[in-house]
Amino acid sequence: MTTIDPVSLRRELHRHPEPAWREFETTARIVDRLQDVDLDALYVGPDAIDGESRLAVPDDAELDRWFDRARDAGADPDVLDQLEGGYTGAVAVVERGDGPTVGLRVDVDGLPREESDADDHLPAAEGFRSETGESMHACGHDAHAAIGVGVAEAIAESDDFRGTLKVFFQPAEEVIGGGKSMAKSEHIRDVDYLLATHVGLDHPTGTVVAGVEDFLAVRHLEATFTGEPAHAGAEPEAGRNAIQALGAAIQNAYAIPRHSDGPTRVNIGVVEGGTAANIVAEEVRLVAEVRGQTTDLMHYMSDSVERVFHSAADMHDCEVEIEVGAEAPSAESDDELREIVGSVAETVEGVDRVVDEAGLGGSEDATFLMKEVQENGGLAAYVGVGTDHPGGHHTATFDVDEPTIEHGIDTLAGAIEEIATRNV
Amino acid sequence: MTTIDPVSLRRELHRHPEPAWREFETTARIVDRLQDVDLDALYVGPDAIDGESRLAVPDDAELDRWFDRARDAGADPDVLDQLEGGYTGAVAVVERGDGPTVGLRVDVDGLPREESDADDHLPAAEGFRSETGESMHACGHDAHAAIGVGVAEAIAESDDFRGTLKVFFQPAEEVIGGGKSMAKSEHIRDVDYLLATHVGLDHPTGTVVAGVEDFLAVRHLEATFTGEPAHAGAEPEAGRNAIQALGAAIQNAYAIPRHSDGPTRVNIGVVEGGTAANIVAEEVRLVAEVRGQTTDLMHYMSDSVERVFHSAADMHDCEVEIEVGAEAPSAESDDELREIVGSVAETVEGVDRVVDEAGLGGSEDATFLMKEVQENGGLAAYVGVGTDHPGGHHTATFDVDEPTIEHGIDTLAGAIEEIATRNV
């Protein structure tokens, strides 16, 4: 009998979103709910991930600020202590006799953006809008975490499952920073089959995508342009203008030629710099990302963007330092798992359409875990669970249609049972 | 007999710089030193300025943050209470019998920038580097304030002065925000002669410029570009990219045609926007300024910049809101005062060169006070006091060569006595 209400957990997490590597309260709340599940083991923070492999970790001041906030919000101090320094996430283990090890990966972080307070935005209307203000669950990871807990409970209580289930509650997906740290942890090594999941992706409620494809390889870059300040009225020629370098960088980065081998992407998502209207800007920082259908295409974009940034700096007699941040490879779902997920989904109540495969068009660091399992000889698939979402992913009005959560739990728990049974 | 050491006051202020409208501790320290001067009146904060005429006032949170910092630093609570809400500055009055009213205007605010901690930067080497961290006296207003106090004391103790002296300790010059509020206060109305002063301006120690000219008219603008966020990997076309609008705005603003009627300037000094590498930026803010030798030229630049910003927004299907901020007119020094200042300066110990007139090339809101006095039938001049400064104005290594301070006090006090005597 299900004692956990995954919808209430989802709303609880939605109220307290935390961005990448700052999922202190989030991890504590997940751990709290897992108390009610008959687990065989639970690894938290540094025990769940390979700390060295974390990518895109914020600076200490930022980590501390969110850590303090979580403490002030009343998160369990015993859990919090383990997470200090940005070692978030958890791995829950259910052992039910002989059989293969099946992994389920869900991600748990929020985005650094404000949430809509419009009356027709359900979380606002029903009182579970973000309370942390500067973060929002605008990509459904609150639902993912709830699905993860729900699947753990379902398998723990299942009479049909023989084998081991590991649920990976992964931090920092939004900055593609956490996938590698879970892929490099010891917990992945004996995983024979891995499922990962995502809600939405423009598929409506009632649809399940058995195998999501077309993960774009992705890389993050941070560039700092440094010039020379000067009084903009008295001596404009004495400056070397980092903001002019930025202007040239923006205009030309987006203009990198499209590639005939497949889709590519480039985005400059954050800019900040300069000190005052009357000072020629000495320093400007930008945060960018590039993607490609293949790793080669991603490298084409990355090389081109670096050339653009260097030329933009030269153009205005500035320097630029470019730091390559997080990145993720591409991956493919295995046919065998896709077939199992599809056949199970067709039996799930509320699921009225099963799509064999569909493209993601974006990137995901679940690919790190998928590749790890596949390279160890295992199989992997990425399962989409449709949801009607009023606003697009990452926007202020994104929301999850909550029946989706049950569809996800039923499909994934069913598939995990079937995978263990078949052990293909 | 001089009881005040202006150099020590300058260093004290240098250690505690505060930016525009946040000169809480600064005002308190100046008031404290003025206790030792035989003043006839001292007006502080709202009594010194016309509050309604303040320009470019920061938001309350920012004001409060600096107010709290000043309180924590131990600034006199009685003074502080008068300044709350960003009503900073002071006017000191010395009355010495019948005679004209002579004004001296000095500005007291710091810049929002970090200070060098290099060993060869004297304030760092000698322990009076900025302690507020995010602000720095990088334009010598610390020396101006010290000169103002020094002149007040010199005139208060002078046997030769007949008339009234008013020293205006003006806030918020760096954002051209404070000049108007002092020009519109009641204290300016009866001023017959006004001197304003600035150290440095690329003139070496030992030089005095009797009349500084060529103040560029100036205007500040703040623009906010608003687009539409979208997932940069999955749906780049769904966004309307405010950072791309910014790129077009930067590139084209600096490219506004030069004007044959005289010098013009444009600078975009601050940019910030976007939320994450993988989100098409929804909002970007920039802070800009334009200048012109005349008000017409400044308007030419302002109109052109507005057209550029609107077109840049249209270009990327974004909106832009432009807010016109502070501005200042141009002004000229009167020959009669310039002549007096020049003749006095030639007698000052340490002054080895007197320049009749020289251009500023920048802007200054002292022009508001100068114009006010001139329109009331009075005379005004802007006096430059040379100083060897290692780094340029507004840079991290700017510093004042301290003998300059005595040159300034002696030249200005001497000129004020002579002006009152001649009453031209």
Place this chain on the structure above:
Amino acid sequence: MTTIDPVSLRRELHRHPEPAWREFETTARIVDRLQDVDLDALYVGPDAIDGESRLAVPDDAELDRWFDRARDAGADPDVLDQLEGGYTGAVAVVERGDGPTVGLRVDVDGLPREESDADDHLPAAEGFRSETGESMHACGHDAHAAIGVGVAEAIAESDDFRGTLKVFFQPAEEVIGGGKSMAKSEHIRDVDYLLATHVGLDHPTGTVVAGVEDFLAVRHLEATFTGEPAHAGAEPEAGRNAIQALGAAIQNAYAIPRHSDGPTRVNIGVVEGGTAANIVAEEVRLVAEVRGQTTDLMHYMSDSVERVFHSAADMHDCEVEIEVGAEAPSAESDDELREIVGSVAETVEGVDRVVDEAGLGGSEDATFLMKEVQENGGLAAYVGVGTDHPGGHHTATFDVDEPTIEHGIDTLAGAIEEIATRNV
């Protein structure tokens, strides 16, 4: 018995390339060679195409210049007279009893570019480099024309063919200007099956692609920016600078966001404007094209480019006039024809690899003819004939590996016989 040497015809045409709608000498030479073929009808110029449907026709002066050149070069005056005014191209008809009508479309125009004179460029080394200088067969249409004549002869002499063959020698493909005029001619109406063909496309000699796919929809645009001239030294502000508008247009056109629905393209291929170094440019013209995997994607690019051009004009206070030129839809090869072509190709001597389908990645106005036939209930396929080409398509060192020509004739003639026999 073959009396025509298609390789010699190809070299002859290669020596006398003519760009779009100026294929006067080209058409005359093709007609001349067709004298040796047992045709039942031959339509030339205005009788071959629908003159009203010609797109992207150059101005009269340009047409006259090439017409005179062809006359001077000794082209047959009787043929020339029919072509005057830019009505080029021909349709050759072979009737061999009852059976379906099969069409073969080949294009015949050169590109407006110089040809390499390097020693290792075969046409230079062997003396058949372009003699018209400003035009070059840099995309293999010389080989296409030779294949067209060769197929006409092969079918005319075939014992196995029952039905009608129409070979469409289409002008002006490079400007996507001629396809519509042939698709709208009366000759297409009774065509039951249509094959079109292209050599190269990065497939090596010996490869045949049975069905080429992924024709990008395409549109050409010409924009003229108009400003106001001024003396750049004396009064730069008095100008409205069309070259600055061009700069903004270029930078932002290439930066139109990539689209998640599929490939898009944009290119500004020609710019020209301004009069002298010291005059602010009054007028600049550019020639651009946009493409998309679908017509919708092409329209997305076209709309975006128009917005960019208008904003770029506004940015610099200029006007812009945009003229939409030629365009072509996308199309798909029918499975039935693809299957026939593939099976025939496998039997052709020298063909060692048959690819079922492959993407083009570019655009082609053969799609006009394919769509016309398909909409009339017929079938169409676009056949690629591999050739080792040293330089890329459209570059100065492009060349056709000549055995390709025989592969093309054998494959297409064989397929045409088989199509007529099966009459699927």
Place this chain on the structure above:
Amino acid sequence: MTTIDPVSLRRELHRHPEPAWREFETTARIVDRLQDVDLDALYVGPDAIDGESRLAVPDDAELDRWFDRARDAGADPDVLDQLEGGYTGAVAVVERGDGPTVGLRVDVDGLPREESDADDHLPAAEGFRSETGESMHACGHDAHAAIGVGVAEAIAESDDFRGTLKVFFQPAEEVIGGGKSMAKSEHIRDVDYLLATHVGLDHPTGTVVAGVEDFLAVRHLEATFTGEPAHAGAEPEAGRNAIQALGAAIQNAYAIPRHSDGPTRVNIGVVEGGTAANIVAEEVRLVAEVRGQTTDLMHYMSDSVERVFHSAADMHDCEVEIEVGAEAPSAESDDELREIVGSVAETVEGVDRVVDEAGLGGSEDATFLMKEVQENGGLAAYVGVGTDHPGGHHTATFDVDEPTIEHGIDTLAGAIEEIATRNV
């Protein structure tokens, strides 16, 4: 008695404008009119200039084209023969006994632009609009030549003049290409006093400017960007796009920071490149100029523009070759001559206002001759003769108000007499 009608000569030259180094017909017509003047010597073409010092000479084909046009138009073949190869211009000498040598320099070339055919454009209305079509006297050099002939005649017939007059009819001023060749000719060496002249410059009819100042130093640059062509649809990434490099070059060249030392200028006046809409452009050429109030400022702009062009090429993986073309220094009018010109002008009929000095704001290669004379110990001045001109200099509707011509002749002839008399 004046036998020459300078207004009719001006109109004759206006009808037959020729651009720099192509003044074949122009020189022939001037020589023809000088037949009626009692000259002592007349040097033409290579005898008038130093051929080696010509700057910015067009290529042979262009020279030949205009040479043939002049011959076809019936220009005197004997004169023409001397000018072949672009050796245009003339020096007329009048010797009238002992006395100093006074030079007068006038320029004679047209601009490469079309002329308005509007009804309210006087040359169109009265039938002396440009007949060469692609060139126009849009800067008044037709009037300058007429003034030169008129002054030669006036001095030749003067009873008061003792000394030698040399009138320099200089070619190629508009490309700052002819001044150096006249300054380096033998004729300048013994010139004791030099006057140069220009009509208009925004001064109305009736005004004479005794000494024009503020000649901007100037330099011309030609840049050729070279990339790699590619099919823009099939392989956009294979190209290296010279038009994208151009876009970056334009945007950033105009954005070079203004300089506090004085006026600067930059203009990109001509662009051309690319071959077709569907080819990534391999080559683009631009023609630019930079100016500065001083040679140092001009070099600041030139260095900055070169950096921008190189960075723009790098940005898009292209190469750039920059050729520095013509240039001219700055110069100043001598007080003594200015005083004489001013006092004479006040006596001239029709002159109602004499301005002692005024800025030019542009550039002029008369500075080469002025500097040469000044460096030889002589004096020089540049005289402005006001004229009401409906359109601005260099625009399609520029025109000279013809009474100006008589004002110019009277002022300059009078000043030349007075200079020779005083021999200061």
